[in-house]
Amino acid sequence: MSRVLVTVQDLYHFYGSRLVFKHVAFSLEQGMAVLVTGENGAGKSTLLKCVAGLVRPSGGQVARHVGDHEIAYMGHATFVYPSMTAVQNLDFWNRMYGLGRCEKDLLALLERVSLKVHAFERARGFSRGMAQRLALARILLLAPRVILLDEPSTGLDTGSCELLFHEIETARHNGAGIMWVSHDISRDLAQTDHVLRLAGRAMDFWGTTRAFTEGGHDVH
Numbered sequence: 283m284s285r286v287l288v289t290v291q292d293l294y295h296f297y298g299s300r301l302v303f304k305h306v307a308f309s310l311e312q313g314m315a316v317l318v319t320g321e322n323g324a325g326k327s328t329l330l331k332c333v334a335g336l337v338r339p340s341g342g343q344v345a346r347h348v349g350d351h352e353i354a355y356m357g358h359a360t361f362v363y364p365s366m367t368a369v370q371n372l373d374f375w376n377r378m379y380g381l382g383r384c385e386k387d388l389l390a391l392l393e394r395v396s397l398k399v400h401a402f403e404r405a406r407g408f409s410r411g412m413a414q415r416l417a418l419a420r421i422l423l424l425a426p427r428v429i430l431l432d433e434p435s436t437g438l439d440t441g442s443c444e445l446l447f448h449e450i451e452t453a454r455h456n457g458a459g460i461m462w463v464s465h466d467i468s469r470d471l472a473q474t475d476h477v478l479r480l481a482g483r484a485m486d487f488w489g490t491t492r493a494f495t496e497g498g499h500d501v502h
């Protein structure tokens with residue numbers, strides 16, 4: 283049986299007096315890839331932050347069955363330090379988490395995200411897509427068991443998107459549980475096995491991707 287990594291029960295959240303969502307309940311298991319979808323403002327980013335522990339929900343439970351350092355979150359901000367080179371950026375996180383990786387390992391990671399040729403350039407000159415790939419390398423460095431990605435393909439060209447999906451698939455194959463927010467359901471659905479959709483200030487779908495598509499849900 284797959285191991286449960288995160289359990290969410292009866293979650294709801296208000297910003298001030300405004301209800302963002304209620305009735306959110308699901309379990310993220312090892313090897314699961316979940317697409318989180320819904321219209322603008324439906325609360326997808328808020329939900330991911332609640333799961334990551336970055337937003338304290340107004341009510342309900344988020345039980346994380348993994349250590350804090352085993353959860354990686356990539357939001358809209360890339361947390362790339364512009365005055366550092368790509369490799370220095372990775373080394374910063376390497377030291378911060380006490381991972382003890384050598385420069386060769388960091389360069390190998392940069393190669394995985396097609397940034398090795400820019401390893402010794404300051405990140406200030408990086409395009410949005412390059413910064414996003416460096417942020418992905420930071421996630422890979424941590425080898426997390428729970429990966430939470432908020433619109434990770436923002437700024438990525440087709441090749442970089444393929445690279446992202448390849449890394450998602452590899453992490454999933456290695457037993458990570460992954461949730462990512464996307465508006466491009468028709469493109470991303472094939473990479474997932476579960477779908478969570480927020481609509482009408484509640485979770486209006488949670489289930490397998492197959493049930494989602496067979497249920498006639500709009501995938502465009």
Ligand SMILES: Nc1ncnc2c1ncn2[C@@H]1O[C@H](COP(=O)(O)OP(=O)(O)OP(=O)(O)O)[C@@H](O)[C@H]1O
Pocket residue numbers: 297302320321322323324325326327328329
């Ligand atoms: N820190 C905050 N304080 C107050 N309201 C907020 C805050 N963050 C988000 N909101 C509001 O909560 C609602 C949900 O926002 P959220 O960013 O979670 O939605 P989303 O589904 O990710 O949207 P999008 O698809 O546009 O990225 C929106 O109406 C937003 O304006």
